[in-house]
Amino acid sequence: MTELKNDRFIRALLRQPVDVTPVWMMRQAGRYLPEYRATREKAGSFMQLCGNPELACEVTLQPLERFPLDAAILFSDILTIPDAMGLGLYFTEGEGPRFKNPIRTEAQIKALGVPDPEQELRYVMDAVRLIRRELAGRVPLIGFSGSPWTLATYMVEGGSSKDFRTIKAMLFERPELLDQLLDTVARSVALYLNAQIAAGAQTVMIFDTWGGALTPSDYCRFSLKPMERIIASLQREYNGKKIPVILFTKNGGQWLEAMTDTGADALGLDWTTDLADARRRVGGQVALQGNLDPSVLYASPPHIREQVGKVLASFGKGNGHVFNLGHGIHPGIPPEHVTAMVTAVHELSMPYHQ
Amino acid sequence: MTELKNDRFIRALLRQPVDVTPVWMMRQAGRYLPEYRATREKAGSFMQLCGNPELACEVTLQPLERFPLDAAILFSDILTIPDAMGLGLYFTEGEGPRFKNPIRTEAQIKALGVPDPEQELRYVMDAVRLIRRELAGRVPLIGFSGSPWTLATYMVEGGSSKDFRTIKAMLFERPELLDQLLDTVARSVALYLNAQIAAGAQTVMIFDTWGGALTPSDYCRFSLKPMERIIASLQREYNGKKIPVILFTKNGGQWLEAMTDTGADALGLDWTTDLADARRRVGGQVALQGNLDPSVLYASPPHIREQVGKVLASFGKGNGHVFNLGHGIHPGIPPEHVTAMVTAVHELSMPYHQ
Numbered sequence: 001m002t003e004l005k006n007d008r009f010i011r012a013l014l015r016q017p018v019d020v021t022p023v024w025m026m027r028q029a030g031r032y033l034p035e036y037r038a039t040r041e042k043a044g045s046f047m048q049l050c051g052n053p054e055l056a057c058e059v060t061l062q063p064l065e066r067f068p069l070d071a072a073i074l075f076s077d078i079l080t081i082p083d084a085m086g087l088g089l090y091f092t093e094g095e096g097p098r099f100k101n102p103i104r105t106e107a108q109i110k111a112l113g114v115p116d117p118e119q120e121l122r123y124v125m126d127a128v129r130l131i132r133r134e135l136a137g138r139v140p141l142i143g144f145s146g147s148p149w150t151l152a153t154y155m156v157e158g159g160s161s162k163d164f165r166t167i168k169a170m171l172f173e174r175p176e177l178l179d180q181l182l183d184t185v186a187r188s189v190a191l192y193l194n195a196q197i198a199a200g201a202q203t204v205m206i207f208d209t210w211g212g213a214l215t216p217s218d219y220c221r222f223s224l225k226p227m228e229r230i231i232a233s234l235q236r237e238y239n240g241k242k243i244p245v246i247l248f249t250k251n252g253g254q255w256l257e258a259m260t261d262t263g264a265d266a267l268g269l270d271w272t273t274d275l276a277d278a279r280r281r282v283g284g285q286v287a288l289q290g291n292l293d294p295s296v297l298y299a300s301p302p303h304i305r306e307q308v309g310k311v312l313a314s315f316g317k318g319n320g321h322v323f324n325l326g327h328g329i330h331p332g333i334p335p336e337h338v339t340a341m342v343t344a345v346h347e348l349s350m351p352y353h354q
Numbered sequence: 355m356t357e358l359k360n361d362r363f364i365r366a367l368l369r370q371p372v373d374v375t376p377v378w379m380m381r382q383a384g385r386y387l388p389e390y391r392a393t394r395e396k397a398g399s400f401m402q403l404c405g406n407p408e409l410a411c412e413v414t415l416q417p418l419e420r421f422p423l424d425a426a427i428l429f430s431d432i433l434t435i436p437d438a439m440g441l442g443l444y445f446t447e448g449e450g451p452r453f454k455n456p457i458r459t460e461a462q463i464k465a466l467g468v469p470d471p472e473q474e475l476r477y478v479m480d481a482v483r484l485i486r487r488e489l490a491g492r493v494p495l496i497g498f499s500g501s502p503w504t505l506a507t508y509m510v511e512g513g514s515s516k517d518f519r520t521i522k523a524m525l526f527e528r529p530e531l532l533d534q535l536l537d538t539v540a541r542s543v544a545l546y547l548n549a550q551i552a553a554g555a556q557t558v559m560i561f562d563t564w565g566g567a568l569t570p571s572d573y574c575r576f577s578l579k580p581m582e583r584i585i586a587s588l589q590r591e592y593n594g595k596k597i598p599v600i601l602f603t604k605n606g607g608q609w610l611e612a613m614t615d616t617g618a619d620a621l622g623l624d625w626t627t628d629l630a631d632a633r634r635r636v637g638g639q640v641a642l643q644g645n646l647d648p649s650v651l652y653a654s655p656p657h658i659r660e661q662v663g664k665v666l667a668s669f670g671k672g673n674g675h676v677f678n679l680g681h682g683i684h685p686g687i688p689p690e691h692v693t694a695m696v697t698a699v700h701e702l703s704m705p706y707h708q
Binding site (some may be wrong): 016163164165168169172173189212213215216217219221251253255271273274277293294295296298299300303304306307310330332 | 419434517518519523524526527566567568569570571572573607608626627628631647648649650652653654657658659661664684686
């Protein structure tokens with residue numbers, strides 16, 4: 001495989017020295033880009049876009065053509081695994097993802113199979129292989145999955161939820177049954193991420209979007225532990241290269257110490273945690289990724305630059321910072337505001353790496 | 355005025371000994387109660403219910419008839435102040451509160467007046483006086499207001515928001531203008547809460563629903579500081595009785611130390627913070643109120659009792675705990691599940707107070 005021309009993202013995740021702070025954005029291939037909307041139109045539906053490796057590759061590369069980003073992330077959905085398990089994923093206008101066959105009974109949980117990534121999820125692996133080839137070493141490719149708890153919320157609720165009524169009833173009434181569901185999902189995620197690594201992903205990230213809706217002890221048992229088991233079974237080196245693992249629990253700022261002990265190389269942070277505090281709390285054991293408030297990008301370029309400067313200053317000098325938003329980019333952001341952010345990260349971070 | 359027959363809520367807020375842990379629920383007068391839905395029907399709209407002191411009194415007392423709660427809370431809306439400022443509050447089905455005249459320009463901010471609580475908000479003060487009389491000392495009455503930041507988000511966005519696009523653009527581009535808006539709102543809140551105290555409120559609570567959407571430094575400047583100024587100007591004693599102040603920032607678990615320094619008597623906590631940790635962090639300076647995950651009430655009574663036991667155990671022995679949910683009760687909860695919770699709090703907390 002081609003050598004990486006720009007490896008500062010990988011180096012920062014491994015807490016090695018870099019010239020400037022690397023930057024990418026969650027949902028960087030997304031609706032804020034007119035070229036994304038055009039490809040999406042061409043594909044038909046969102047799922048047809050995810051399911052077509054050529055088009056998934058096309059949208060993955062689009063933001064790199066516009067902005068000097070330091071990483072690409074596979075364009076896909078977090079719900080591919082439950083869909084491959086037979087739950088029947090579909091999208092409704094305004095309501096987000098839904099499942100035709102939610103999982104609620106003990107019999108359904110026991111009947112759930114672990115999908116073979118090169119069979120039922122072949123379209124994702126093909127996309128990884130194609131993107132990796134098309135990237136030709138420009139920047140590293142990030143593979144990803146939703147966390148078991150996050151996937152389970154959609155699987156049990158049948159879609160998005162405000163209060164997680166059904167899965168929390170299961171959590172309080174039949175915790176061992178939920179453990180079983182999470183175990184099947186965790187084994188599926190581990191296989192899926194290892195297959196992405198074998199297909200060419202150079203970093204993997206676990207998105208725990210809904211772990212922050214739990215109490216500390218429930219988070220530990222039902223979200224963190226399954227993620228820890230996944231991390232323990234991941235290939236951490238492939239073809240002689242380290243494969244860093246990033247863990248991101250939205251609203252998980254209170255639990256950084258516990259997240260640090262999972263064996264992840266880096267933690268993603270939303271904007272409610274100060275990077276200087278976080279750095280002190282994780283004690284140099286992991287790199288940190290984040291954490292500009294995505295709403296900053298609604299402001300004008302000079303104000304974006306000012307806020308980027310504050311985030312860089314809060315991390316300060318030294319290794320182990322990847323710049324990112326604290327959550328996915330909002331669909332209404334003008335692309336030139338992203339240019340202002342990326343440029344500011346590279347320019348303003350230089351003094352912190354001298 | 356009548357002496358309180360049950361003062362354990364006030365005593366717990368002041369960290370004095372009690373026989374059992376006092377308990378009340380955010381949104382205890384609400385849609386989960388059939389009798390509330392009947393009164394609401396009778397009133398016409400939600401705002402007509404808030405605006406009618408007799409009906410507001412009726413729904414305030416309803417949960418006390420059913421459950422041995424240790425406090426009553428004024429039935430009202432957090433948006434009465436901006437409505438009194440002339441923004442034109444109305445409610446739409448499914449979309450929540452909206453303002454006819456959102457505040458977005460410098461001229462609008464400069465033109466905002468501070469409402470006189472006994473004039474434009476007279477209906478609220480009348481409700482407080484009536485409820486206090488009808489309570490006849492059974493339990494204390496809690497008055498409340500939204501925090502300046504929380505009120506400002508609705509005032510600027512014109513309603514509920516997911517990403518706070520407009521107010522955050524103001525925050526990043528014209529922070530001093532936002533300071534000015536928050537200052538007017540803070541002065542209005544202080545007057546409003548002092549008027550509630552004069553009308554009979556025996557505790558006041560500030561609801562900072564959206565402070566948790568800010569970065570730590572923005573939280574400090576735009577949410578916490580205005581609340582601190584309000585607390586400094588509140589009547590803390592009335593007719594020879596202490597008036598405790600409770601501060602609640604949803605998703606504020608990372609900032610408890612800063613909240614402790616505001617001078618509040620108690621902090622409200624959502625369920626993402628462990629009470630034992632919180633207690634250690636606030637170092638006996640304030641009481642703590644919370645923090646059962648409201649979704650526990652979807653589970654069956656024996657499981658509710660089990661989870662109540664965990665919350666009580668996490669606080670442990672000693673003074674300064676008021677039991678509550680970590681957020682408002684969900685509308686779909688069966689009332690008998692609330693009975694299970696309240697009974698469990700009183701029964702299971704006895705050993706912690708011996």
